[in-house]
Amino acid sequence: xxxxxxxxxxxxxxxxxxxQDNASRGLWSSRWVFFLAATGSAVGLGNIWKFPYVTGxxxxxxxxxxxxCILLIGIPLLMTEVMIGRRGRANPDGAVARLAREAGASSRxxxxxxxxxxxxxxxxxxxxxxxxxxxxYVPATFSGGxxxxxxxxxxxxxxxxxxxxxxxxxxxxxxxxxTMLIVGFGVRGGLERSxxxxxxxxxxxxxxxxxxxxxxxxxxxxxxxxxxxDFSALTAQSVLVALGHAFFTxxxxxxxxMVYGSYLxxxxxxxxxxxxxxxxxxxxxxxxxxxxxxxxxANGLEPGAGPGLIFVTLPIAFGQMPLGQIxxxxxxxxLVIAALTSAxxxxxxxxxWLTERFRISRTKAVLGSGLVLWLLSLGSVxxxxxxxxxxxxxxxxxxxxxxxxxxxxxxxxxxxxxLFTGWVLQKQVVSEAIGIRSNGLFLAWWNLLRYGTPVxxxxxxxxxxxxx
Ligand code: PHE
Numbered sequence: 339x340x341x342x343x344x345x346x347x348x349x350x351x352x353x354x355x356x357x358q359d360n361a362s363r364g365l366w367s368s369r370w371v372f373f374l375a376a377t378g379s380a381v382g383l384g385n386i387w388k389f390p391y392v393t394g395x396x397x398x399x400x401x402x403x404x405x406x407c408i409l410l411i412g413i414p415l416l417m418t419e420v421m422i423g424r425r426g427r428a429n430p431d432g433a434v435a436r437l438a439r440e441a442g443a444s445s446r447x448x449x450x451x452x453x454x455x456x457x458x459x460x461x462x463x464x465x466x467x468x469x470x471x472x473x474x475y476v477p478a479t480f481s482g483g484x485x486x487x488x489x490x491x492x493x494x495x496x497x498x499x500x501x502x503x504x505x506x507x508x509x510x511x512x513x514x515x516x517t518m519l520i521v522g523f524g525v526r527g528g529l530e531r532s533x534x535x536x537x538x539x540x541x542x543x544x545x546x547x548x549x550x551x552x553x554x555x556x557x558x559x560x561x562x563x564x565x566x567x568d569f570s571a572l573t574a575q576s577v578l579v580a581l582g583h584a585f586f587t588x589x590x591x592x593x594x595x596m597v598y599g600s601y602l603x604x605x606x607x608x609x610x611x612x613x614x615x616x617x618x619x620x621x622x623x624x625x626x627x628x629x630x631x632x633x634x635x636a637n638g639l640e641p642g643a644g645p646g647l648i649f650v651t652l653p654i655a656f657g658q659m660p661l662g663q664i665x666x667x668x669x670x671x672x673l674v675i676a677a678l679t680s681a682x683x684x685x686x687x688x689x690x691w692l693t694e695r696f697r698i699s700r701t702k703a704v705l706g707s708g709l710v711l712w713l714l715s716l717g718s719v720x721x722x723x724x725x726x727x728x729x730x731x732x733x734x735x736x737x738x739x740x741x742x743x744x745x746x747x748x749x750x751x752x753x754x755x756x757l758f759t760g761w762v763l764q765k766q767v768v769s770e771a772i773g774i775r776s777n778g779l780f781l782a783w784w785n786l787l788r789y790g791t792p793v794x795x796x797x798x799x800x801x802x803x804x805x806x
Pocket of ligand 1: 379380381382383384385458461585586587588589590592594680681683684
């Protein structure tokens with residue numbers, strides 16, 4: 339073979355590899371599917387489990403600060419992540435590295451990508467455990483286990499679940515297996531089918547719960563608690579939690595939206611879709627708050643009770659309302675599916691990274707990461723029983739993982755992403771990639787990205803460290 343032909347063969351092989359690459363990566367079949375998938379990622383335990391309990395713990399002006407964080411930091415960053423993914427067409431690490439190369443910048447920026455993937459992986463390890471609680475509540479509710487329970491009895495039932503490591507491990511393992519099966523078969527097929535009925539169904543059930551809570555619960559008190567800000571109760575810590583929660587609920591700072599953006603066809607409006615995703619996500623969270631707090635107050639429960647809040651509160655409602663067994667069972671099924679669609683997006687950045695960076699098969703990547711996730715999830719399971727007394731700064735393994743990933747790693751990942759986009763990439767390239775047609779709107783977003791968002795994140799960090 340002459341040099342020329344081998345070169346040609348090499349180029350051909352390269353081109354073929356690239357085509358195969360793109361084919362195996364695949365694209366969402368339409369922008370509607372992307373919207374569903376991104377909403378599926380955003381809407382999950384964060385909205386229904388976490389939002390009510392962190393609001394209960396932080397009270398006062400928490401909801402207001404959280405909404406401000408969504409608007410000023412969350413939405414601009416969501417647009418940025420989707421844009422980086424679509425432009426880079428690779429896993430977060432590869433996409434950031436590619437854009438950095440194009441801009442002639444150091445490839446060290448890829449740390450933004452892989453740190454995100456790692457954060458997502460750590461979050462998933464405890465997310466599975468909470469999704470497992472929801473799964474355990476499906477048969478418990480259908481079988482009438484909560485008929486007529488009082489607040490106290492419901493708390494005891496939840497306590498009994500936490501004290502039973504075997505049940506927790508079985509449930510978390512089932513959730514993990516389901517996640518990995520869907521991810522193993524490719525994200526699109528599995529997701530598309532489950533999302534079509536899930537989102538509308540979940541929304542309708544949330545509305546039913548809100549109506550029930552409005553009739554039976556202390557609705558006015560809940561409205562006051564959620565929406566009338568009391569700034570005296572606002573601490574630096576609760577501002578950090580609000581910021582972290584805005585990241586968590588919109589799936590930011592951990593590569594999830596980047597990797598979903600990497601499957602987004604050209605020509606879809608990133609800005610419009612991101613705003614719609616954020617609206618849907620916020621609506622579900624607020625509905626969850628409106629469903630839960632009237633019941634908390636009516637049953638003399640403690641709003642700041644922590645991670646068990648919905649698992650103690652909602653069964654009381656299901657135990658009393660007509661057809662509660664069925665409504666409740668369906669609710670927990672939907673919660674598990676909502677958690678699954680988020681779990682998938684938490685694992686996809688690292689799976690895509692393993693297959694694209696190291697060229698290992700998807701099956702191997704899924705099995706390997708599944709095993710590591712399972713081992714890590716045991717740490718969270720034991721935080722509630724065997725290891726409950728092992729604490730670091732007053733926090734169990736579960737609490738520490740949650741606190742570190744949500745409140746520190748995600749905002750840090752977000753900070754890296756906005757600095758990279760606003761200060762390293764060229765304005766021209768970004769403007770083309772984001773595809774906002776109106777110049778005024780583009781400039782508003784661009785300036786928020788360059789100045790507003792990073793300054794806000796840094797201020798929250800400095801404030802918390804007591805430096806300002
Ligand atoms: N946003 C999801 C929820 O609210 C959790 C999540 C975080 C998903 C980060 C993906 C990435 O439940």
